[in-house]
Amino acid sequence: MTIQHRKDEHIELVLKRNVTSRNLTTGFENYRFLHCALPEINFSDISLTATFLGKKLKAPLLISSMTGGTKRTGEINKNMALAAEERGWAMGLGSMRVALEYPESRSTFQVRKYAPTIPIFANLGAVQLNYGYGMDHCRQIVELAEADALVLHLNSLQEVFQPEGNTRFAGLLKKIERLCNKLEIPIGVKEVGWGIDGKLAEQLISIGVSFIDVAGAGGTSWSQVEKYRTSHPLLKQAAESFSDWGIPTAECMMDVKRRVPYALLIASGGLSSGIDAAKAIALGARLAGYGRSLLKSAVEPTPEHIINHLTLIELELKIAMFGIGVSDIQGLQKTDRLIPSLRGD
Template identity: 55%
Template sequence: MAEEGINRRKTEHIRICLTDHVEGVNKSTGLEGISFIHNALPEINFHDISLETSFLNKSLHAPFLVSSMTGGSELAEKINQNLALAAEQRRWAIALGSTRAILEGDKHQDSFLIRKQAPTVPLIANLGAVQLNYGYGVEEAQKLVDLTEADSLYLHLNSLQEIIQDEGDLNFEDLLPKIEEVCRKLSVPVGVKEVGFGIDGTVSRKLYDAGVSYIDVAGAGGTSWSQVEKLRSKDPLRKAAAEAFNNWGIPTKDCIVSVRSNIADVPIVASGGMKTGLDAAKAITIGADMIGFARSLLQAATESAEEVNRVMEQIEFEMKITMFGIGAKDLNELKNTNRVEIMGRSLLTDQ
């Protein structure tokens, strides 16, 4: 029964994200407050622009990640295989949705076992950190890594989602020492991500000191999982209460700035409302290292790997156009550009 419940929930999540309005009301990523200053004389050849980088000790064609979305249902199997095929072709990293279902039954395991479709790019397994208070530990985390052949494990933080979810797990007490133990004993690096409400610098410092290798801020401005759970809830109390949290969360821009100001050298994955290559370029100029895309790829993933590839190619092209527009030939030059305005304040001093 528990397995059937997870499988059904995963299918409901996908269908709601595809068909309903699930973004927070009047909540944006904050990236609209960043703009670039056009360089009329870029002095570079567009065809020489490089997005190449590395993540989890593997080379990538671009600093992009297919963010955690789904797994554990028939529809998720098709989606994840299409995402994996496209990620391998374009050399993007890819993260699985919560892989707990793979330990609780063998139904739809193939929705998580995508290494054969993505044999060489970074692959990240995923477990809710709260499960460390419900019988899961290093042994189960290692089993997830081994089953999926993952290069890393995400522990996701989703307290607001869990409280609105009818089946939610609500004991988030004393998780940090348990996260530290997983970081210390797991055979692969551990990253921590939110699910759309954001991680600030104070929390990221605690996680980094506990041994977390990278932070995925997953800020507000994209999918709101309190809204997703509201739409599938059968509990009138939860449905009504969720309305008060339409505007909850830390915008993605503020998360990046806060984390980077607290920790100079932690790799930051910027996800949460990322839609275009222009968004990605903005996030990198304020401190991000990798950019995660989720719902912007979801519809394409229900169709074919070719359609996902087309969307990915457009995102890459948009980022290269941005770099051409400011005269940045690689990611290092983009990170260090002064051709940017943040909240109306120009960093360009030699106009």
């Protein structure tokens, strides 16, 4: 199976099958906002503007790293880039290893022309540093994407569940450190849906990583996705047992925030409404990222659908802010109106 075919297959499966974790939720349902009946602000005055890595955003929101490499996924990237630019969100590209191996696929990652002003993140599996990729390749993909940052993803279990997976994860911390020291632009690290805990976040920050996207559990589960792909019967069965593995996103945020209070954080993994973003930001995130939940709108032939979807999330975020009486993102970050749910429901 070619790497390109895999990319298309991932999109198909995420759209058509049940690929979310089972008996596990994001943990955002354990928090709720204490309504403020007299907000003392005008709804029209609410502002979502934010900055990330020195760039202005119209909203503290992110389209998570998802795809690229094939004709179809190139069109998805284009739609997402046009929408992100229009609404002022940040955007992540999918893993760009394919661009290094198959030059003809490169254009599918070149979305800067559709999104001249927003932060764009190039993306590579951290484990590739153990499989022959290094500084030069990283520079290449960053340039290709005209990216503001390079995001390395940690996906140990996904690799295990791919029969062709790259599962040599030893010694990566050192290699990431070297990359942080040498690369000209900021490096972020993310998971792909099982979450980053506080201890690891502390290590990553201490070796020079600029920002962390916790990419926690409760949304897309990659063991579930790969379960549908694999023809290896034992891996298929084992995948079932791991459908509730991972650290819920809200819990990642709490743990990371406790260990590295000043780290630049992105919360993602299972977010769907704008209320989720409001909770994520109140828990300490600078950006709130959406992956799978945006995909259905992003695969439409024209960008209006995904633009509408982003607008909906912003509207919900604004209403949540109106509901607790804060008029800007700084206020949301400092609110004391996010409180524990009574019984987690």
